[in-house]
Amino acid sequence: MSSAAPAPRTTPGPAAAAPAAPDLVASLRGAGLDDVDDSPLARALYSSDASLYRVPPQVVVRPRHRDELLGALSVARETGVPLTMRGAGTSIAGNAVGPGIVVDTAKYLNRVLAVDPESRTAVVEPGTAHAVLQRAAAPHGLRFGPDPSTHPRCTIGGMIGNNACGSRALGYGRTADNVTAMDVAFGTGEVWTGGTGAGADALAGIVDASLGHVRTSFGRFTRQVSGYSLEHLLPENGRDVAKFLVGSEGTLGVVLGATVRLVDDRVTRRLLVFGYASMTEAADAVPALLRAAGASTDAVGGRSTADHGLTACEGLDARIVDLVRAGGSHVPDLPRGGGWLFVEFTDPSLESALVAASDALGHRLVTDDAEAAALWRIREDGAGLAARSLERRALSGWEDAAVPPEKLGTWLREFDSLLEAHDLHGVPYGHFGDGCVHVRIDFDFSDRDTDPAAGPRRFREFLLDCATTLGKHGGSLSGEHGDGRARSELLPLMYDAESLRLFGAVKHALDPENVLNPGVLVDPAPLDADLRPARPVHAPRPLLRFVHDGGSMGEAVHRCTGVGKCVAPDSKGGVMCPSWQATRDEKDSTRGRSRVLQEALDGTLVHGLSDPAVGEALDLCLACKGCASDCPTGVDMATYKSEALHQRYDGEGATERRPMSHLTLGRLPLWSRLVAPVAGLANASLKVGPLAKVAKKVAGVDQRRSIPSFATTTVRAGERRGPRAADARVPDVWVWADSFTDHFQTGSAHAAIAVLEAAGLRVKVIDERACCGLTWITTGQLTTAQKIIASTVETLERYVSSGVPVVALEPSCLATLRSDAVELTEDPRAGTVAAGVLSFAELVERLEADGRDLGLPDLTGVQVVAQPHCHHHAIIGWRRDRALLERLGAEVTQVSGCCGLAGNFGMEEGHYEVSVAVAETNLLPAVRSHPEAVVLADGMSCKVQLDDLADVRALHLAELLASRLPSRTAADGAAR
Secondary structure (H helix, E strand, C coil), rough: CCCCCCCCCCCCCCCCCCCCHHHHHHHHCCCCCCCCCHHHHHHHHHEEEEEEECCCCCCCEECHHHHHHHHHHHHHHHHHEEEEECCCCCCCCCCCCCCCCECCCCCCCCEEEEEEEEEEEEECCCCCHHHHHHHHHHHEECCCEEECCCCCCCEHHHHHHHCCCCCCHHCCHHHHHHHEEEEEEECCCEEECCCHHHHHHHHHHHHHHHCCHHHHHHCCCCCCCCCCHHHHHHHHHHHCCHHCCCCCCCEEEEEEEEEEEEEECCCCEEEEEEEEHHHHHHHHHHHHHHHHCCCCCCCCCCCCCCCCEEEEEEEEEEEHHHHHHHHHHHHHCCCCCCEEEEEEECCCCHHHHHHHHHHHEEEEEECCCCHHHHHHHHHHHHHHHHCCCCCCCCEEECCCCEEHHHHHHHHHHHHHHHHCCCCCCEEEEEEHHHEEEEEECCCCCCCCCCCCCCCHHHHHHHHHHHHHHHHHHEEEECCCCCCCHHHEEEEEEEECCCHHHHHHHHHHHHCCCCEEEECCCCCCCCCCCCEEEHHCCCCCCCCCCCCCCCCCCHHHHHHHHHHCCCHHHCCCCCCCCHHHHHHCCCCCCCCHHHHHHHHHHHHCCCCCCHHHHHHHHHHCCCCCCCCHHHHCCCCCCCHHHHHHHHHHHCCCCCCCCCCCCHHHHHHHHHHHHHHHHHHHHHHHCCCCCCHHHHCCCCEEEECCCCCCCCCCCHHHHHHHHHHHHCCCCCCCEEEEECCHHHHHCHHHHHHHHHHHHHHHHEECCCCCCCCCHHHHHHCCHHHHHHHHHHHHHHHHHHHHHHCCCECCCHHHHHHHHHHHHHHHHHCHHHHHHHEEEHHHHHHHHHHHHCCCCCCCCCCCCCCCCCCCHHHHHHHHCCCHHHHHHHHHCCCCEEEECCCCCCCCHEEEEECCCHHHHHHHHCCHHHHCCCCCEEEEECCCCHHHHHHHHHCCCCCCCCHHHHCCCCCCCCCCCCCC
8 A cells, every 4th residue: 555665865954043034024924914923932833843844934823803914915926935833832743833933823823713502513713722712612512522732722723634543532532523614825825615616616626536545545543643634525425625624734724714613512521541561451351341332433524422321441551651751740549450441432331331341450440520631631631741751752753653552552552662662662652443553752862962863763764664664564654644744755654646646737736836744745855854853953051950850951841742732712710820821921921931942952042041031031930930840751841941041141251240139139138137126227228218219220120019017026036035945855846947837938937836736736947047048049149049058958958857847938938949959059958948837737747647646727618719829739749738728618729820920920020910810810800700709829929919910918828727617716817
């Protein structure tokens, strides 16, 4: 069925990095486009998608309406400059990058125009996010069927481009099965909205001349996605041009809008998890499970749950789950095994038949919705998690090959042999019920500095061998992600010469000038050209250790694979990425910042960490650390920002002066210590309008911000004067008064002491000064931070090693001990301190585990709106806090996202509007909708933001508990 293998091709050098010619920008603006950007920053942001490929565009355009989209196509046709549609930029095959005009429809062309419950259809613009469509359909009990793992952020236009499927394709089919009509502008300029026309007639003629060949070569099984899906143009299939265009990867036309089918979502889904010794045994079980469910594998005509009760059959490797557990996240109980099948079904009568057919080591019916959701989240994050599940970073490239399900076990065994023969490793997972296997592989580019051609050569050899073997099984190079730059060159190993000729004829009929996404499908670019991992990295010697990336900042910033979880319209229980939530600008996403940093270290668009593009990309990073936990690949942009700022202002050859806010807010603990003896006078002075205005101006603080009051008596000073000072006995608990707790938020320490003493415990405050250095770290003053942390580690280690619990009240300071302190010093005692200092909820858990009855108050009937500090969420985890509150009877509403202040960020001039916008994404609406609730916020930043923007006094967890102790009166700080 396949022709000869493509001949080896010489890999060209890096893609041209020339900006757009002035006349191209002028032409685009003349065609009515307003958002046209050829800056180094924009070109860096869009130089990569979620694939291994780096192809800098000449210009990025973001059309605001359909006419602008047509204008961009018109300019491309007139100038011959290639045009590539972007979608959400989550393409794993490299079909969303191009050397000419890159079009981003997600920013403006993102609306659901209509939902018709009667016909069960919706009309959408191409940049509409999948999640947005689902929200629009949900009130009618409907949903869009296909749900790729990127469903929180992928666009319907992008799904149309790749014929995306997702986990529930067994029940709902592919995107092609769910598109009923389309408005599209072909490469010829013709706008087609259905029916006949020059383009449609040409397609019919091409297929009619080869009816026998099309009938036998295309649509052989559901996941035959590679190439053009000519089977939809057969007369018996209604010559459905819209369905044919799905999966054409933007090479034939520009999608202007689409009408999609919706399905009934008022079904009860059940989840069975089956355990197997390995993924190959799991694959062997799939055909029997499909037969037990009566599932069809017809390629044309669509699917629905009316056909059978099976909606999903997904494979998941144990190594991915192990990584989630190692990161401290909770994983629901799973049957024993080295791999699992997640089988979701809607017909309860199928359960016994599925169990009988499974041949599994064990199984579990997951009845709790929260547990099922947690397991599906792990599966959805599979691409990012698999990328860091091996000793060497695992990459895309050979990503989603598919075979008929009955051949899946055999194919996986042969694939394992291919990996072994090439000295590679991979972690398989994916849509096993459809025979589609996702995998991330540890391709070796380690010699890129000495032999840049070696890695691409090894990459090519492996892909050629895989494609040759796959062809013997009648498989498809792509099962849902498209061929793109990764696999288009391999199509001769899957299709014969006649099929390839038909592809060329189709391309010539609809895009004769080859302006639409050239290099993909027809006349393909070499699969080993423009590989981003093959580029030498020129990273500076970092001060931070980058302990998880071999000490290399270059390796660290390449953790980002581009899957784009950071650009989901809703953070859904997470934090990442708060500034993107506020601006919806790619430069303000974790992914966008990673791309700019990659260009700064190994690209040609951005020249080093001092380049203005780096400053612009990092300016609105709140250093919230949300990405450290929420990003599947573990990107920690807060850390990268600190190192970049250090290099910019203090690195070798640095000449730029630091902003004033770095010298004031960035050294806040120092100034607080100096002010402490005259705190009352300082507070009074700052209440005088003119003095406050001058002070804010000098400090670089926005005039609309209030300045927190200094404590007139610090926690440590108060303890030295109090009755506990005379008690020389070893306490049961040590309290670490960090700089914020000691000098500003003293109430949390006093409340913690009250709660613990009410339980009969002896409590003392550590009297020695010990600052975590957080404000120096976030402003990149790392040399000073290193000295501060070294001293603090030495101090706190003595207390931790004594065996007496040490509690920290400010989550950002505790998180700094657990992350930055370990990265800034090689002192092994830093690890001891990181593990030994506890949050208040962790302390309660430990004391109760030791048999202590703390007599905590009953919170039954108390409504709590809780804003976990971002660092608490990302580094410490807020699960214990929530569990404690709920165990005590509280009704908890946990706010997603960031408060928006984030230490010095929201205080600085130039950040106020974004800070407020971040607060308005989740926090402020939650507070307004629960006017009677206690507002809980442990972090000083969150408290200041709530006080400034909502006139709300938020409580620390310890303060809430202290206010409810039986011995306290309602006036003793009771929660409002």
